[in-house]
Amino acid sequence: MVLLVIHGSMRKGNTYALTKEIIDRLLSKPDIEIVEYSVAGLNLPFCLSCHNCFMKGEEFCPHYAILKDISLKMAECDGVIFSGVAYMWALNGAMKNFLDHYAYLFHRPALFGKIGMVISTSAGVGEKAVTKYMRSVLGQWGINGAIAVTANAKQKDLDPPKKLAAKLDSAAERYYHMLLKKKPIAPSIKNLAIHNAFRAISLSEFSGSELDTQYWSQKGFANSTYPTKLSVARNIIGSVIHGVVKHSAKALDKAYKNNQRQTGNT
Numbered sequence: 001m002v003l004l005v006i007h008g009s010m011r012k013g014n015t016y017a018l019t020k021e022i023i024d025r026l027l028s029k030p031d032i033e034i035v036e037y038s039v040a041g042l043n044l045p046f047c048l049s050c051h052n053c054f055m056k057g058e059e060f061c062p063h064y065a066i067l068k069d070i071s072l073k074m075a076e077c078d079g080v081i082f083s084g085v086a087y088m089w090a091l092n093g094a095m096k097n098f099l100d101h102y103a104y105l106f107h108r109p110a111l112f113g114k115i116g117m118v119i120s121t122s123a124g125v126g127e128k129a130v131t132k133y134m135r136s137v138l139g140q141w142g143i144n145g146a147i148a149v150t151a152n153a154k155q156k157d158l159d160p161p162k163k164l165a166a167k168l169d170s171a172a173e174r175y176y177h178m179l180l181k182k183k184p185i186a187p188s189i190k191n192l193a194i195h196n197a198f199r200a201i202s203l204s205e206f207s208g209s210e211l212d213t214q215y216w217s218q219k220g221f222a223n224s225t226y227p228t229k230l231s232v233a234r235n236i237i238g239s240v241i242h243g244v245v246k247h248s249a250k251a252l253d254k255a256y257k258n259n260q261r262q263t264g265n266t
Contacts, residue, residue: 008095
């Protein structure tokens with residue numbers, strides 16, 4: 001099983017060390033291969049918000065050459081581990097910039113069935129907000145239920161080393177068993193709602209992106225509430241949200257066209 005690890009820290013500090021602790025535990029398991037990248041070594045410029053990834057395809061990103069290998073590994077791997085540092089209660093800029101380059105995966109989610117883990121540390125507070133954000137991003141890409149591992153410097157001074165070791169042992173064990181089960185994880189209500197909102201918009205005339213429309217149809221996602229098995233209740237929720245957004249998209253498209261006609265006639 002191949003795991004893709006993205007180190008989000010610009011230096012090999014606490015977050016890097018914590019991630020390495022997890023990696024070492026996973027490498028002790030059978031059939032585990034780790035592929036690591038660090039944002040510090042990518043020299044990745046800021047996302048330009050040029051919209052090429054949305055309108056033309058991700059290969060038209062000005063920085064595609066830097067991200068190509070990572071993108072291929074992300075598509076092929078069995079699991080994804082992202083680490084990020086808490087700076088002023090939020091994800092550090094370098095890791096946020098990396099994630100920004102994959103914003104098109106919100107429109108064209110492609111990572112269903114992969115197992116996720118998110119890791120963060122702070123000098124005292126903010127690490128849980130960071131892992132919550134990264135979990136949410138992965139969820140919209142199709143990776144639901146990512147395991148969160150956090151630590152902070154103040155707590156580290158208070159807790160005995162055995163307590164942290166036990167926490168890391170437990171997280172690595174859970175993650176490994178999730179990989180073995182290969183059971184798709186159901187989305188949260190929030191992720192289910194956003195997924196069906198994008199489904200409705202991408203398949204409407206209001207989409208504005210032929211790539212999005214083609215993607216949802218070609219992948220077979222167009223007529224499904226979600227690509228993995230859902231409970232009856234979640235299927236109903238997803239269908240209702242899709243119907244509401246689909247109706248709203250039609251109304252917005254109609255209003256937009258009427259406005260264009262009126263503008264053209266004046």
